[in-house]
Amino acid sequence: MISLPDRRRGALDAIDRAVNAERTAGAVLDRTVELLAETFEHYTWVGVYLVDGDDLVLGPWRGPEATEHVRIPVGQGICGAAAASGETEIVDDVNADSRYLACFPSTRSEIVVPILAPARPHAVLGEIDIDSARPAAFDAGDRAFLERVARMVATRLPG
């Protein structure tokens, strides 16, 4: 059984390789969501949204089902709140959060981590959105890890 810190270290190494080796930003994001979804059992659905004007548009994702929320106005939902503030959102119980836009009946908790422009720290380029079928699945360790992942992929996004 590989420990969670070891899984995180392995994923960071693999994402670093993808950031350096993949030919396009889209391929970097696709590989990143794939690695996150396959490495962490509590990451049930993993997607990246990219900012397009005043909206978030769904990019690559992995999970058991497609979401109907392929375009979310900045400011709406948990995704839109994180994009508006530039701050990570962790929701332990999505059914108790009035902002929540429901995607999957199985989702119990969610984390949304903004991808900030490296040279313009207040500019949000996109975000990593992860749903879990486990209540309160995300802690400070997930947050620190995913904020690091966001900083890594941000280096390959136009911005």
Ligand code: SME
């Ligand atoms: N639940 C999100 C919408 C995106 S789906 O989780 C994929 C929200 O409240 O913004």
